[in-house]
Amino acid sequence: MTMRVMVLGGYGNFGARIVRALATDRAITLLVAGRDALAATALATEINLLHQSGAEGVAVDARGSHFAQTLRAHRVELLIHTAGPFQGQDYMVARACAEAGIHYIDLADGRRFVCDFASALQAPFVAAGRVAITGASTVPALSSAVVDFLTLGWSHIHSIDICIAPAQTAPRGVATLEAVLSYCGVSIPVWRSGRWQDLAGWADLQRVQFVRLRSRLGAVCDIPDLELFPAHYQVQDCVEFRAALEVALSQRAFAVLAWLRQRGVLRHPASLARLLNAGAKVFDPLGSALGGMVVRVAGVNADGGSVQRAWHIAADNDHGPEIPCMAAVLLARRLAAGEAMAPGARACVGLHTLEDFAPEFAKWGMVTDVVEEG
Numbered sequence: 001m002t003m004r005v006m007v008l009g010g011y012g013n014f015g016a017r018i019v020r021a022l023a024t025d026r027a028i029t030l031l032v033a034g035r036d037a038l039a040a041t042a043l044a045t046e047i048n049l050l051h052q053s054g055a056e057g058v059a060v061d062a063r064g065s066h067f068a069q070t071l072r073a074h075r076v077e078l079l080i081h082t083a084g085p086f087q088g089q090d091y092m093v094a095r096a097c098a099e100a101g102i103h104y105i106d107l108a109d110g111r112r113f114v115c116d117f118a119s120a121l122q123a124p125f126v127a128a129g130r131v132a133i134t135g136a137s138t139v140p141a142l143s144s145a146v147v148d149f150l151t152l153g154w155s156h157i158h159s160i161d162i163c164i165a166p167a168q169t170a171p172r173g174v175a176t177l178e179a180v181l182s183y184c185g186v187s188i189p190v191w192r193s194g195r196w197q198d199l200a201g202w203a204d205l206q207r208v209q210f211v212r213l214r215s216r217l218g219a220v221c222d223i224p225d226l227e228l229f230p231a232h233y234q235v236q237d238c239v240e241f242r243a244a245l246e247v248a249l250s251q252r253a254f255a256v257l258a259w260l261r262q263r264g265v266l267r268h269p270a271s272l273a274r275l276l277n278a279g280a281k282v283f284d285p286l287g288s289a290l291g292g293m294v295v296r297v298a299g300v301n302a303d304g305g306s307v308q309r310a311w312h313i314a315a316d317n318d319h320g321p322e323i324p325c326m327a328a329v330l331l332a333r334r335l336a337a338g339e340a341m342a343p344g345a346r347a348c349v350g351l352h353t354l355e356d357f358a359p360e361f362a363k364w365g366m367v368t369d370v371v372e373e374g
Contacts (some may be wrong), residue, residue, distance in 0.1 A: 003336040006031040008062055008093065009083030010351040011039040012108055013173035017325045018080060018332075021238030023047040023055065027336040030055040031074060034083070035063075035250065062093050071100040075125045078103040078335055079283065080328050085179035086110035091120055094132055094345075098124035103335055104132040105328050114224035114347050123347035132345040133331060138242070138293070139223045141327030141348040142357060146295040147233060149354040150309045150370070157299040158237045160229055163208045163218045165294075168246040168287020170318045172280060180243070183222040184254060184269040185261025190220065191230040202258040205251065208244050211369045212314035213292050217251045219258075228349055237298075246287040250280065292318035296373070308374035311354075312364055319364040326360045327352060348359035 005022065009015040010032035022028050030047070032055060034039045041057030048055055060070055062083065079097050086108035097104040098121065108114050117134040135141060143162055151157055172296065190199050199220045208218040221243045229239045243250040250325045260266035292314040302309045315323060320360035327348055335341070361368060 002027055002029045003028045003077045004031065004075050005078045005080065005311075005336070006033050006058075006071070006074065007074055007080045007082060008033050008060070009081070010034060011036065011043045012082060013176070013321060014325050015082035016043055017322055018082065019043060019055070020047060021325065022332055023051045023053045025040070025336060028332065029053075031076065032057045032140075033060045035059060035061065045110055062096070065109060067096040068099040069097060070178065071102060076100070076102050078105065078332060080343040081106035081108075082328075082330060083173040083184065084108070087179050087182040088112045088115055090197075091117070094134075095124065097132065098128045098130065099102055099303055101128045101130060103130045105136050106332050107137040107324060107328055108134050108256050109137055109223055110255045111222050111224050111227060114140070115227045118345045124236075125345045126336055126343045129311075129343045131341045131343060133225055133348050134345070135350065136327040136331055136348040136351075137324040140225045140228055140329075141352055142323065143225055143295060144232075144349040145228075145352045145354045145357065146311045147229070147297060148309055148350060150295065150297045151233070151299060153302045154299045155302060155304070155309070157233050157235050157297060159296075160225075160233065160235055160239045161296040162225060162240070163242040163244050163294050165210065165216055165218075165244040165292050166209070166248065166313070167289050167291035167318055167320050168250075169284050170291055170320045172277050174273050175279050176276050180221065181257070181270040181273055181276075185258035185266075186222070188220060188222045188226070190226055190240060191235060192240065194237055200258050200262055202254040205255055206242065208242060208294065210292055210294055210314075211371060213290060214366060216246065217245035217246035217248055219251060219254060224331055224347065228347060232349055246291070247283045249286075252281055289318040289321050290314060290316045291321070298374070306374060308372070310371045310373050312369045312371065313361065313366055314368075315364065315366045319366065322360070322364050323366075326357055329360070330356055344363045365371045
């Protein structure tokens with residue numbers, strides 16, 4: 001028996017990567033789903049030619065009132081939701097999954113979506129006897145696995161500092177730009193100096209150092225980790241997250257947009273997402289196919305000594321967008337293999353170890369480094 005897995009947005013920037021990753025798993029039968037029947041069928045046909053996987057392309061309206069019935073009709077057992085942006089999105093899709101009695105995973109990086117998920121959906125998924133996992137992406141799934149690895153055995157964590165540095169030429173999606181522009185210039189609560197302080201999204205530029213990438217300017221971004229990690233890890237001083245674009249001119253342009261929004265000149269930067277996504281290609285000759293990520297932590301180890309460590313990953317050949325898909329792929333494989341998980345809804349914090357990701361990193365030629373900085 002195989003598990004029938006529907007990937008919603010399955011022909012999109014991240015959805016198609018998840019579909020291709022799961023196509024080789026003989027414990028899974030894939031349904032590539034979205035509003036565009038032609039695109040869904042085309043991708044299903046492509047992977048069937050490559051892997052004889054038996055995938056199907058289906059047109060669905062996930063926002064429709066009868067989506068739960070659609071899931072039952074297709075005998076779906078797990079839905080992977082990749083159709084962002086999740087900033088401002090409600091839980092209609094997840095609620096339909098609970099009603100249909102199936103498992104749910106998403107790639108959400110919207111702070112409110114992820115942080116309020118468990119309280120909103122715990123009861124219906126417990127009643128259904130199924131699991132619902134949000135944030136199965138770079139943050140907070142991979143970021144929490146890295147922090148767990150770096151701080152193993154520590155008595156206290158003083159600070160967590162995360163930065164994602166995408167490659168300039170990596171494939172971009174309009175939904176991703178809509179997501180990041182939604183908080184451009186908006187006040188973001190950040191745990192800094194042991195208290196909550198407001199910083200403007202895509203502002204407060206600081207230079208970030210990497211092992212295998214050139215240093216870049218990083219700007220404050222709003223992600224679930226900023227709210228989840230201070231309590232989960234009992235962080236005493238600060239938790240910060242930045243995004244560092246490869247072309248400094250692009251980074252400064254986002255800072256200008258933030259400045260304009262703060263002053264009421266530009267009220268809805270997200271409306272520019274399609275234009276900026278197309279225009280970003282102009283800067284491709286100034287960048288490269290190399291991107292990465294760094295997680296820095298500082299604290300006190302088991303012997304009472306102060307310690308600072310950093311974990312770096314470098315992804316070349318425009319493979320960086322594979323990273324946000326890995327946690328969902330790993331979870332789907334575990335569920336398809338029959339692993340029992342406690343019913344209910346939760347954020348994807350502490351559900352993976354860093355070692356779980358190692359084969360995925362190796363598959364795409366990604367290189368990691370651990371640096372003792374203290």
